[in-house]
Amino acid sequence: MTEPDIDRDDNAGRPSSPRGARRPVEIGERLKDLIVANDLKPGDRLPGERELMARFKASKSTIREALGALQAQGLVRTRTGPGGGAFVAAIDKARAMELLGNHFVFEQPGIADIYALRKLLEPEMAASLVGRLTGEDFRRLNDTVRLYDHQPANRGEEYRQRLAELDFHAVLADLCPNRVLGFVCGFLQNLLRNLSICRRIYDKPNPALRETGLNYQVRLLAALNDKDEAAVRTIMYEHMCAAQEYMETCEAELRGDFLRLR
Amino acid sequence: MTEPDIDRDDNAGRPSSPRGARRPVEIGERLKDLIVANDLKPGDRLPGERELMARFKASKSTIREALGALQAQGLVRTRTGPGGGAFVAAIDKARAMELLGNHFVFEQPGIADIYALRKLLEPEMAASLVGRLTGEDFRRLNDTVRLYDHQPANRGEEYRQRLAELDFHAVLADLCPNRVLGFVCGFLQNLLRNLSICRRIYDKPNPALRETGLNYQVRLLAALNDKDEAAVRTIMYEHMCAAQEYMETCEAELRGDFLRLR
């Protein structure tokens, strides 16, 4: 097994930390540098703990804390056993969105903020799919729609149906050839899912919403099948507008409830 | 100081791990749950290491690794000394983007992918600023423009000027009242900055680009000053189209160079 040719630590004998950075985070940074400097690709192996200990002249726990941090960021994953160790990993979408979501936990955006973006991006995203969907893709989309093509039997199913409606958009975003566009669309959906106000909106029973949402999505699938890009764009845009309008009236109602309660 | 009333660990005596999750990660997850469950806000203090050791029945190193991971995600920051400990932190934009950037390190998007989004979002972002900029804001923007309103003296300044042009957009995004829109615009700029192909493009001397970019930005500032929303939109859109066209020809050229070299 050929280890990557990594420059030796050129800065080993330093007293402790350069600019107040704690040792483990410093080591984490240097490991990241090491990954990009050596052009390591996902699957490539990092030096083992013992060697890192030697290289950075740090104890096992310190190395471990640094490695743990990289793992939490999804940059590496570790395996035990011989030939095991830390491996570079491509950070998956779900993890990236989770990390990103942390930024909006405390200062939550409003419905209008999110839909301002969705109205611009979702139509574009859907349009980019025209003529690129396979039979398998259509099957996947139809399977998702089937989850909410009927009246929900109870509150639990109602809630699941709402999430499935978002999943429909997530599947589309996954298929988007422009990875950045797909990611941002997925992120906005994720943001909606996690918005506390949305959680309460989704909790309210609402037969009309399901009906109209379903309608848009069936028409969208038809337009995609016809490879009618203009129609795809229009339908998705109208869908977003309708959804925003509904969500905003709900938001206002809930705020009203909230005010009455105090 | 009243500690948050946190439920005691209901699952302490388990053998080791639930579904293969390492102990520190598991503890990290539980700490995150604890933050949302107790509705802790930035600045609130988490239990100290000693108490966490007792609560999770884990050693100091293990707790420390978990805390280190949260810290790497920007969720907490720690202070030493009496009254010190781990405190909930609102993660800053820069950190969030850095984490997010990791997702696109290996599978880098193309110029066209990024500009497809910028063309849609930057005009909207700029339009949302109309009538909201203070004198101080204009001063900040003008200061940024001043960095590249003249011929660069050398290659180093040339490169700095390119980054300053992106900074101009970053300042605008910072000012955007829709925080999500501002964030996404900033993220796209960040993506460009870190794209290896862009780095090489920015390295090439190019007097014409500076000239036309400057022109767009001066006109944009004027339109913002006139509160002419339609003009702001148009100018920004054209600016993006011009930038994309330039970047794509450069990209093609560089690829040509690259092919010739082998």
Add this chain to the structure above:
DNA sequence: AGATATTTGTTCGTATGTATT
């Protein structure tokens, strides 16, 4: 200003678990 208490930060040595060969 200085001593002290409190709390995180770092290290070492050791023991144990786990996957590969």
Add this chain to the structure above:
DNA sequence: TAATACATACGAACAAATATC
């Protein structure tokens, strides 16, 4: 199965930082 190579976890001891008296 046994040997091996590696990660995982622990606990004790010491170092550094910082608030408070």
